[in-house]
Amino acid sequence: MAYVVSIMNQKGGVGKTTTAINLSSYLALRNRKVLLIDMDPQGNATCGVGIDPKNMELTVYDTLISGVNLIDVIHPTSFDHLHMVPANQDLAGAEIELISNVSRETVLKEAIKNYKDSYDYVIIDCPPSLGLLTINSLVAAEGIVIPLQCEYFALEGIGHMFQTVELIRDSFNPAIKILGILYTMFDKRTNLNQQVVDEVKTHFEGYIFKTMIPRSVRLSEAPSHGLPIALYSPESAGAVAYQMFSDEFISIMEPI
Amino acid sequence: MAYVVSIMNQKGGVGKTTTAINLSSYLALRNRKVLLIDMDPQGNATCGVGIDPKNMELTVYDTLISGVNLIDVIHPTSFDHLHMVPANQDLAGAEIELISNVSRETVLKEAIKNYKDSYDYVIIDCPPSLGLLTINSLVAAEGIVIPLQCEYFALEGIGHMFQTVELIRDSFNPAIKILGILYTMFDKRTNLNQQVVDEVKTHFEGYIFKTMIPRSVRLSEAPSHGLPIALYSPESAGAVAYQMFSDEFISIMEPI
Numbered sequence: 127m128a129y130v131v132s133i134m135n136q137k138g139g140v141g142k143t144t145t146a147i148n149l150s151s152y153l154a155l156r157n158r159k160v161l162l163i164d165m166d167p168q169g170n171a172t173c174g175v176g177i178d179p180k181n182m183e184l185t186v187y188d189t190l191i192s193g194v195n196l197i198d199v200i201h202p203t204s205f206d207h208l209h210m211v212p213a214n215q216d217l218a219g220a221e222i223e224l225i226s227n228v229s230r231e232t233v234l235k236e237a238i239k240n241y242k243d244s245y246d247y248v249i250i251d252c253p254p255s256l257g258l259l260t261i262n263s264l265v266a267a268e269g270i271v272i273p274l275q276c277e278y279f280a281l282e283g284i285g286h287m288f289q290t291v292e293l294i295r296d297s298f299n300p301a302i303k304i305l306g307i308l309y310t311m312f313d314k315r316t317n318l319n320q321q322v323v324d325e326v327k328t329h330f331e332g333y334i335f336k337t338m339i340p341r342s343v344r345l346s347e348a349p350s351h352g353l354p355i356a357l358y359s360p361e362s363a364g365a366v367a368y369q370m371f372s373d374e375f376i377s378i379m380e381p382i
Numbered sequence: 383m384a385y386v387v388s389i390m391n392q393k394g395g396v397g398k399t400t401t402a403i404n405l406s407s408y409l410a411l412r413n414r415k416v417l418l419i420d421m422d423p424q425g426n427a428t429c430g431v432g433i434d435p436k437n438m439e440l441t442v443y444d445t446l447i448s449g450v451n452l453i454d455v456i457h458p459t460s461f462d463h464l465h466m467v468p469a470n471q472d473l474a475g476a477e478i479e480l481i482s483n484v485s486r487e488t489v490l491k492e493a494i495k496n497y498k499d500s501y502d503y504v505i506i507d508c509p510p511s512l513g514l515l516t517i518n519s520l521v522a523a524e525g526i527v528i529p530l531q532c533e534y535f536a537l538e539g540i541g542h543m544f545q546t547v548e549l550i551r552d553s554f555n556p557a558i559k560i561l562g563i564l565y566t567m568f569d570k571r572t573n574l575n576q577q578v579v580d581e582v583k584t585h586f587e588g589y590i591f592k593t594m595i596p597r598s599v600r601l602s603e604a605p606s607h608g609l610p611i612a613l614y615s616p617e618s619a620g621a622v623a624y625q626m627f628s629d630e631f632i633s634i635m636e637p638i
């Protein structure tokens with residue numbers, strides 16, 4: 127039975143998509159069966175694994191709005207154990223169209239329900255907002271990973287995200303749990319980065335992954351080749367860090 | 383009569399808020415009267431000029447949803463000629479609440495209408511999405527500045543943004559114009575950055591500002607002090623670049 131994880135942060139550009147793609151691909155390399163769902167109209171996770179969002183006949187939009195079966199929108203990727211549900215800009219209209227749906231918060235959860243037996247993990251990449259697409263992802267999830275760029279604006283928003291998760295837990299999904307905060311684009315030469323890390327530690331001790339993802343140019347180059355870092359530059363600092371993170375993730379999810 | 387500019391990009395973390403704050407403050411230093419409107423529920427532009435979003439009684443939300451007069455939500459800042467309309471997380475609910483409003487796309491435009499005579503420029507900071515908050519900002523605007531991080535995912539989204547502006551021009555706002563694409567966080571040592579710049583030039587020649595904003599740590603430190611770069615570190619590379627950008631902006635807006 128798959129464990130569903132949402133990669134979310136209202137702040138933009140903090141490494142949500144990069145984390146979703148690379149966690150998924152290292153889990154697949156460790157023989158876990160993974161379904162990656164792109165819930166962002168930008169379709170970055172989709173093109174980051176080499177699928178062209180513009181060419182898609184059916185995407186997650188069709189599942190959410192027209193009730194198309196999830197199995198009909200699942201695509202294989204360059205990894206054996208990694209399947210993908212793509213997104214494209216059609217999804218931007220879904221937030222407005224979902225409003226009038228009585229069960230507007232649980233549509234994704236219902237769509238995934240029958241397929242949890244075919245995977246070990248479902249990873250959901252969220253857009254940078256707290257609208258209905260992100261709400262759907264949180265209601266469908268059991269665990270949440272919060273990528274955090276170690277900068278001031280990103281720090282400001284964490285408290286509010288914890289409150290939002292609290293609200294979701296109380297009204298829709300009692301099982302939801304924050305697995306942790308993952309520091310991304312960390313540059314140890316920058317004072318600000320270290321100050322933010324210290325600040326987060328004082329307020330959110332116990333919610334922080336041990337692995338820190340360094341700033342690594344290879345990570346930002348990989349998507350232009352449609353490849354996860356594991357295939358694009360497996361020896362780079364970014365690849366090593368995401369490999370460590372997926373091992374840490376497995377040790378938490380699958381304690382021996 | 384104020385000229386209204388929206389700083390927008392669906393992609394997250396590309397420097398929209400940093401551009402909105404620093405363009406506004408250098409225009410104010412050049413004695414233009416500026417109103418900065420924060421249309422992002424994160425409230426980053428608000429705290430970036432030293433106002434605490436959590437302490438606000440009235441914000442842009444109250445203007446959009448409860449019809450509170452704009453004059454009652456305008457706050458002074460540390461600059462003589464810079465006023466601010468703050469935002470906080472209440473705004474996240476506005477997208478859903480605006481849906482049932484017959485004139486849901488023009489609410490901001492109507493709210494600004496009576497105050498355009500008191501300012502030379504109105505600068506609007508948009509959230510990282512194409513939802514109703516951004517649509518309202520585009521309908522209210524005459525010009526658009528698109529900050530662009532020189533990375534692959536940011537590049538992917540530009541075409542779609544031009545299409546969105548086209549749609550707004552055809553249905554709501556015939557006067558709207560893309561003033562230009564502003565390269566942000568540019569690092570000339572990174573091949574990817576240069577590749578993206580070359581790619582943008584081939585497709586969007588004529589829409590690109592001459593000024594490029596370099597990656598500069600001082601720019602990311604300034605918000606934690608609640609100060610625009612002009613007050614935090616006026617000699618830094620980031621400050622010099624935003625000063626040049628505001629001069630380029632003035633030369634376009636106010637040709638001699």
Ligand SMILES: Nc1ncnc2c1ncn2[C@@H]1O[C@H](COP(=O)(O)OP(=O)(O)OP(=O)(O)O)[C@@H](O)[C@H]1O
Nearest residue numbers: 138139140141142143144254311341342346394533
């Ligand atoms: N550790 C890293 N080192 C260097 N660059 C990175 C790193 N992680 C991500 N990037 C780059 O930074 C940019 C932002 O990352 P990404 O798109 O994954 O963030 P996001 O949170 O998904 O953004 P959005 O809010 O728009 O969905 C991308 O261009 C990405 O390639």
Ligand SMILES: Nc1ncnc2c1ncn2[C@@H]1O[C@H](COP(=O)(O)OP(=O)(O)OP(=O)(O)O)[C@@H](O)[C@H]1O
Nearest residue numbers: 138277394395396397398399400510567597598602
């Ligand atoms: N030129 C620059 N050099 C270094 N850091 C920068 C630069 N411009 C912005 N930053 C930092 O990068 C991060 C993203 O910038 P900013 O928040 O302005 O982007 P945004 O597009 O407004 O993000 P969002 O999509 O969340 O609204 C911030 O932490 C900011 O301080």
Ligand SMILES: [Mg+2]
Nearest residue numbers: 142143166170
């Ligand atoms: Mg993303």
Ligand SMILES: [Mg+2]
Nearest residue numbers: 398399422426
């Ligand atoms: Mg912003």
